[in-house]
Amino acid sequence: MSLLHQIALTKVKGIGPILGRHLVSRFGNAEAVFSASKQELTTIPGIGGHLADAILHAGALHEAENELRFVEKHRIQVLFSGNKDYPKRLDECPDAPLLLYYKGCADLNAARMVSIVGTRNATSYGKAVCSEFIEALLPYHTTVISGLAYGIDSFAHRNALTHGISTIGVLGHGLDRIYPAANREMAAKMLDCGGLLTEFPSGTKPDRQHFPMRNRIIAGLADVVIVVEAAAKGGALITAEIANTYNRDVCAFPGNLNQAFSAGCNYLIKTNRAHLITSVKDLAYLMNWEPEAKRTSSGQLELPISLGAPEQRVYDAIQAAGQMAIDDLLLKLQWPQSKLAITLLEMELKGVIAALPGKIYRAI
Known part of the structure; x- marks a missing residue:
């Protein structure tokens, strides 16, 4: 497929994501759209004579040539809707961008993606919640998404970097600049x-109207949107509302009733627009996520939660077998049934084993 024509399609004024997808679906690819006749183009609902002329005019292709030189020089990936590298979660959203510009090493289709949003005027409470939450995400191997803005966004990215958690910033401008400059x-x-x-292509400034557009990407990229701290109005609530329309889970941390920057979170919870959470454990329960064990340099499993000696014996037995019935564990360990039952329950609560039907247990 022609990258030049994919970029050019987004340069035609009047063609948004929905109409652009319709054109590509009708003609097969972006290049074929520009090769179509005016008569063929005007058979597409939403394409009148004026817009057909705009497509056939060479202006969009000239602009695309400049953009192509920029992305090649700066080694920027161009992701077109429907292609294998385009974020699959986002591609499910009806108004997702037709084309994305991406620079980085994160997998945009990682198994677990969490968007974290909040006020630009983060309080000490919001910062503490954000810091503790992100650190606790580490065993779940998630990617953290936010908007690189002041406040909670920046705090989320910074804490993710501190803990070696992959983090993606969604921008409201082109990749030729960073806004705010303090985040360079x-x-x-x-x-x-x-x-x-x-x-947004290069040269696009961080204008006010671009940030609500950016927010739909933050919502659509993730499995779940977490609102840490938010006022009664603002971008965080817009992102949460968009996420709800995309059938994404939304979670919010409750806040002080008298704190202006908790009003948005409390409103989302009160109106059933968000699940109330107080920790990563609440999120893991909601999403049915289990912490992943890491491997040491010797190849042995290193559990994200420390186990006592009795629990470690049980875990080792189950892990070696893949899964074990409680009767087999009793025979192997030669423990009283009451001791084993209590140990298994404590391990379930820690999230290191899972109970299967028939009193069978498997290691996580």
């Missing part, structure tokens, strides 16, 4: 532990 150093680090993503 952090953005550079994110390229080695995450990435930067935008639908």
Whole structure:
């Protein structure tokens, strides 16, 4: 497929994501859209004579040539809707961008993706919640997404980097700049532990109207949107609302009733627009996520939660067998049934084993 024509299609004024997808679906690919006749183009609902002329005019292709030179020079990936590298979660959303510009190393289709949003005027409470939450995400191997703005966004990215968690910043401008400028150093680090993503071409300024557009990408990229701290109005609530329309889970941390920057979270919870959470354990329960064990340099499993000696014996037995029935465990360990039952329950609560039907247990 022609990358030049894919970029050019987004340069035609009047063609948005929905109409662009319709054109590609009708003609097979972006290049074929520009090769179509005016008569063929005007058979498409939403394409009148004026817009057909705009497609056939060479202006969009000239603009695309400049953009192509920019992305090639700066080694930027161009992701077109429907292609294998385009984020699959986002591609399910009806108004997802037709094309994305991406620079970084993170997998945009990672198994677990969490968007974290909040006020630009983060309080000490919001910062503490964000910090503790992200650190606790480590055993779940998630990718953290946010908008690289001041406040909770920046705090989320910075804490993710601190803990070696992949983090993606979604921008409201082109990749030829970083806004706010104070985040340039952090953005550079994110390229080695995450990435930067935008639908806007080079030269696009961080204008006010671009940020609600950016918010739909933050919502659509993730499995779940977490609102840490938010006022009664603002971008975080817009992102949460969009996420609900995309059938994404939304979670919010409750806050002080008298704190202005908790009003948005409390409203989302009160109106059933968000699940109330107080920790990563609440999120893991909601999403049915289990922590993943790491491997040491010797290849042995290193559990994310420390186990006592009796629990370790049970875990080792189950892990070696793949799964074990409680009767087999009793025979192997030669323990009283009451001791084994209590140990198994404690291990379930810690999230290191899972109970299967028939009193069978498997290691996580």
